[in-house]
Amino acid sequence: MGRDEVLKQLEQQLQTSERVAISTLTGMGGIGKTELALQYALEDAKKSPEMRRYQGGICWLNGRGENIGSQLVRFIEKYLQITMPDEGTLEERVAIGWQRWTEGESLIIFDDVEEIKQIESYLPPQVPPPNKCFKVIITTRNQRISRNFALLAVGLLTLEDSIKLLASFIGENTINQDKAGAEALCQWLGYLPLAIELVGRYIRETEEDLATVLESLKALKLADESLNYPSDEIMTAKRGVTAAFELSWQRLSKSAQIFGMYLSLFALAPIPAEMLLPDENNRKQTEKDLRDLKNLSLINDIGDKIYEIHPLIWQYLRAKLGEFNEADSLKRYHCQLMAIIARKLGETPTKEDLEAFSPAIPHLALTAEELHPWLTDDDLIWPDVALGKFYQSQGLYGKAEPYYDDCLRITQTRFGAESFYVLLSFNNLATLYISQGKYKEAETILSQDLALTKFEKIEDFCVSRIVNNIAELYKKLGRYQEAEPLLIKALDLTKKSLGEEHYDIAVRLDNLADLYCCQGKYKEAEPLALQAFDLRKKLFGMEHPYITNSLNNLANLYFYQGRYEEAETFYLQSFELSKKIFGEENLDTVTSLQNLANFYLNQKNFKKAEIMCVKALELSQVFLDDEHPDIATIFNNIGLIYKMQEEYEKAENYYKKALKIRKNKLGEEHLDVARSFNNLASLYETQKRFDEAELLYHKALEIKKKRLGTENDSVAISFNNLAYLYRCQGKYAYAITNYQKAIAILQRVLPDNHPKIEECMNNYVTMLLEAPEGEVFPLISPEWQKIVLILKETFKTNNTNSPMKKSKSKKKPRKKGKGFGN
Known part of the structure; x- marks a missing residue:
């Protein structure tokens, strides 16, 4: 109402431009950008079907609601009845949606957009598919967004348009009876549509005359001076709005007023009805209060039982709360509710869990940031913990960390340094640091955490989690001998406190099994991994997040043992x-994608491996810092693919990227650094850069011996690699020594039928068969000399070449995608 000229401008711009941004030069809310877009859309929708311009449909997307891409996909499926694929990223699915969109001209409205990044990945294509045309309207307060598109600035209403808007509520006759009064009223309200609508509704309900209302508003302005802004043109509008709100406020019952003040404790974000109606005993009264607030436009029903408050009204209600004698009671009640909601987010939330929980996030954030003094001792940590977990589970570590930091700060402030809640806060922060690859910081915090257990009577299951986390950290650092007794202790403490059939028992069993895998103790690892798998199946069934852990762990275990199928x-x-x-x-x-890629790469299925590695890198870079160790792992794997395809320059580039990250994040003596040295050495060997390769193979070997001891299959592989390097150079004495060391270790630590033993033995025998007898016979035992002569005679008689492989041992993937190189 009152926007006829602007609507004409909008129509003209849509004729010449594919996209129109509707903004306001003042950046002020309540001007009517959304109403304008809605009015334009409704004018077309009301026409008969054959006369409608937008035959392809009108799609409305809320910038303050859920992800724009998710809204688009749902609209396409629900309203256009178009089948969309379940696979692919959200951006890819939306792109497919644009291609499959109904033919004809379509109108897409992105309402209340805050940042360009919200929509840039989901805008229709600049060059639409044949027989399709997309017109886009964007409403926003952010003038920077407007610069990207054709601008239509929407300011305050003119006097004429203000009168038209007021007349739509109180009628033309009332305006004609006192036109001067109507003009004065609109002027006092600052020509702000929201204020005019509120006053218009009030007049329509009370049937008061314009002069009386204007006098009341002028009087009420003085009563609300604390909410007024400096008296420039735009701020005057806000002052008028405050008084307009007061008119509606006075019409509310005491109960509705209290409920309105309570609403200001929520964030400026959509509020699901279930958050507003948790108390069954008072549901009827609360529903009535909600209706009263909605009828007076103090709260807006945006559909699907979701409500929102205009920012100016929210400020007004907050000021009212500040004057309320029982504000503390409302804050305590609200904090109790938020803590209940926070506790609902599980340890391993699924995609559906996160989507269902996301509406609570802004409200929990406000509680954590502003209302924690009103949280009880038992509830204090939960808003921060839920927020940290919500972001950490999505790999958004930078967003999670401030909440864990805040949790530690407020628990130390309230409970002192030596407290159970401080212990939990330390543990959560350390877990996050481990996820980020900040191992030194994690070790420092966990050491403090463990020390706290000496001062507090902490239950065994809490101590077990701390001990387990320290052990897992040592495992990541390759400090296996320190990790093993801690994992055994954690398992014993968990059994003692939780019994034999608890989820945490499966976790402890898996962790211990994985440690034995890292040490090459596969016989000890397998029964533990199977026991964990069986326990999870019993507790949760086969389609549960925890089952993926067991499946992955068993896959790794079988791969290590050469059971590839x-x-x-x-x-x-x-x-x-x-x-x-x-x-x-x-x-x-x-x-899981990375682990599968690792497997196919080891099986020399390079096409599958490359597709999966590239996809894993794209997805990981969304969640992880560019120097996260997991990014280094993917760089390493891509480097190996290029090496296998003989693109050596590209391979070296990716290997060096991986090495740099690992050195910076993990330290010079980490096992992943040894793997990077090994992979670079293998590349240089292929290029006959033997001196460089030898240096790196030795560096890798020294790190492994220091971290793993000499009795380890990974150390044996390093001896095998050195042997092959010397063999390529004709340095048979060095080659024989290293092959013998490798074979001896593998025979001691692996099952007799393990493929690694066979491969290493094949490499050794092949060298002995191919090398000049005069060079190698003096270096081997008489028994081996006889074996070599028999084999040569056999091959000569059968007129065949040696079937022995000339390969080095296959590389193996590590748990959670930790690379190939050994």
Whole structure:
């Protein structure tokens, strides 16, 4: 109402431009940008079907609601009846949606957009598909967004348009009876549509004359001086709005006023009805209060039982709350509700869990930031913990960390340094640091955490989690001998406190099994991993997030033992289940994807491996810092693919990127650094850069011996690699020594039928068969000399070449995608 000229301008711009941004030069809310877009859309929708301009449909998307892409996909499926694929990223699915959109001209409205990044990935294509045309309207207060598109600035109403808007509520006759009074009223309200609408509704309900209302507003302005702004043109409008709100406020019952003040404790974000109506005993009264507030436009029903408050009204209600004698009671009640909601987010939330929980996030954030003094001792940590967990589970570590930091700060302030809640806060922060690859910071915090258990009577299961986390950190650092007794202790404490059939028991079993895998103790690892898998199946069934962990762990274990068919089956099951439970854009799914890529790369299926590695890198870079160790792992794997395809310059580039990250994040003596040295050495060996390769192979070997001891299959592989390097150079004495060391270790630590033993033995025998007898016979035992002569005679008689392989040992993936190189 009152925007005829602006609507004409909008229509003209849509004729010449594919996109129109509707903004306001003042950046002020309440001017009517949304109403203008809605009025334009409704004018077309009211026409008969054959006369409508937008035959392809009108799509309305809320910038303050859920993700724009999710809204688009739902609109396409629900209203256009178009089948959309479940696979692919949200951006890819939206792009497919534009291609499949109904033919004809379509109107897409992005309402109340705050930042360009909200919509830039979801805008229609600049060059639309044949027989399709998209017109776009964007409403925003952010003038920077407007610069990207054709601008239509929407300011305050003119006097004429203000009168038209007021007349739509109180009628033309009332205006004609006192036109001067109507003009004075609109002028006092600052020509702000929201204020005019509120006053118009009030007059319509009370039937008061314009002069009386204007006098009341002028009087009420003085009563609300604390809410007034400096008296420039735009701020005057806000002052008028405050008084207009007061008119509606006076019409509310005492109960509705209290409920209105309570609403100001929520954030400026959509509020689901279930948050407003948690108390069954008072539901009827609350529903009545909600209706009263809605009828007077103090709260807006945006559909699907979701409500929102205009920012100016929210400020007004907050000021009212500040004057309320029982404000503390409302704040305590609200904090209790927020803590209940926070507790609902599980330890391993699925994609569906996160989507269902996301409406609570802005409200929990406001509680954590402003209302924590009103949280009880038992509730104090929960808003921060839920917020940290929400972001951490999505790999958004930078967003999670401030909440864990804040949780530690407020618990130390309220409870002192030596407290159970401080202990939990330390533990949460340390877990986050481990996820980020900040291992030194994590170790410092966990050491403090463990020390606290000496001062507090902490339950065994809490101590077990701390001990477990320290052990897992040591495992990541390659300090296996320190990790093993801690993992055993954690398992014993968990059994003692929780019994034999608890989820945490499965976690402890898996962690211990993985440690034994890292040490090459596969016989000890397998029964533990199977026991964990069986326990999870019993507790949760097969389609549960926890099952993906067991599937992945068993796949790794079988791969280590050379049971490749079984390994592939479990890798595929883990990946498919992760996609189903978490969605594709989730770090758990990325981990499963990486592990599957690792497997195919080891199996020399380079096409599959490359597709998966590139996809894993794209997804990981969304969640992780560019120098996260997991990014280094993917760089390393891509480097290996390029090496196998003989693109050596590209391979070296990716290997060096991985090495740099690992050195910076993990330290010079981490096992992943050794893996990077090994992979670079293998590349240089292929290029016959033998001196450079030898230096790096020795560096890798020294790190492994220091971290793992000499009795480890990874150390044996380093000896095998050195042996092959010397063999390529004809340095047979060095080659024989290193092959013998490798074979001896592998025979001691691996099962007799393990492929690594066979491969290493093949490499050794092949060298002995190919090398000149005069050079190698003096260096081997008489028994081996006889074996070599018999084999040569056999091959000569059969007129065949040696069947022995000239390969070095295959590389193996590590748990959670930790690379190939050994």
